[in-house]
Amino acid sequence: MDDKDLLDRLRVSGDPDLSSHDPSETFGWERDEAEAMFADELAELIELQEKLFAAKSASLLVVLQAMDAAGKDSTIRAVMSGLNPAGVDVQPFGVPTEEESGHDYLWRVHAHAPEDGYITVFNRSHYEDVLVVRVKSFAPEKVWKRRYEHIRNFEQMLVDEGTHVVKIFLNVSKDKQKERFEERLERPDKRWKFRAGDLDDRALWDEYMDAYTEAMQKTSTDDAPWYVVPADRKWARNVCIARILRHHLERIDPKYPEPDAEIDFDDITVT
Ligand code: AMP
Ligand code: MG
Secondary structure: OHHHHHHHEEEEOOOHHHHHHHOOOOOOHHHHHOOOOOHHHHHHHHHHHHHHHHHHHOOOEEEEEEEEOOOOHHHHHHHHHHHHHHHHEEEOOOOOOOOHOOOOOOOOOOOOOOOOEEEEEEEEEHHHHOHHHHHHOOOOOOHHHHHHHHHHHHHHHHOOEEEEEEEEEEEEEHHHHHHHHOOOOOOOOOOOOOOOOOHHHHHHHHHHHHHHHHHHHHOOOOOEEEEEEEOOOHHHHHHHHHHHHHHHHHHOOOOOOOOOOOOHHOOOOOO
């Protein structure tokens, strides 16, 4: 499947019918093949990031959202590996602190938007303010309903000012989440990842899916699109994510800065 077909399948336009997105989709790839494709994609990403960092004329913001155990952390580890750490920032957003709660919900997020040359990954984001806040009734409907428009305007402002915005929903199945939770419970080295509250969120699965659907439908734009990435198989997921990022970095089309015109490079010797 070529890049365009794949991206068209993943990109959200209009109403994202989650039931038409299979979390275990493999797009016809075998595991070995997908792993080799991913390695090639990473090599491309490394070069593009190098140029982005050198050019310092635009930035990329990647928003990662998902249910627990969908693989946000492992996605970041896989896809960011090999990139120049000097040009990458990973920013997690958890339960707001007292100071954060005292401000508007975009305040803490805006402060971490990338500067020119950088790729920033948000591990959760301002979308929690129309997801968990809605599902758990932390704010009344009247309050979260109007946030879709704030978010669209906020992201458009970032885009207008030079930040490319990409939003990815890791679409894990409820069965796969169960499997991964069980592994977290069984394996002592994985228990730290498990919180009691994870089961409360799991019990609200359908409500979360409704909230994700509406959030994506209301905020996926040409300039700041959402993608639904199948997340049950990590190797298929990695290829999808790498292709999405490559596509957006290619849209930025970063170029190495012009060398100093005053220097005659052919006529210089280092002694
Ligand atoms: P994790 O990303 O799994 O480490 O967990 C972070 C937790 O913070 C999740 O349970 C989120 O639902 C929660 N969280 C993130 N943002 C907000 C928010 N704005 N309001 C309430 N809870 C939030
Ligand atoms: Mg968690």
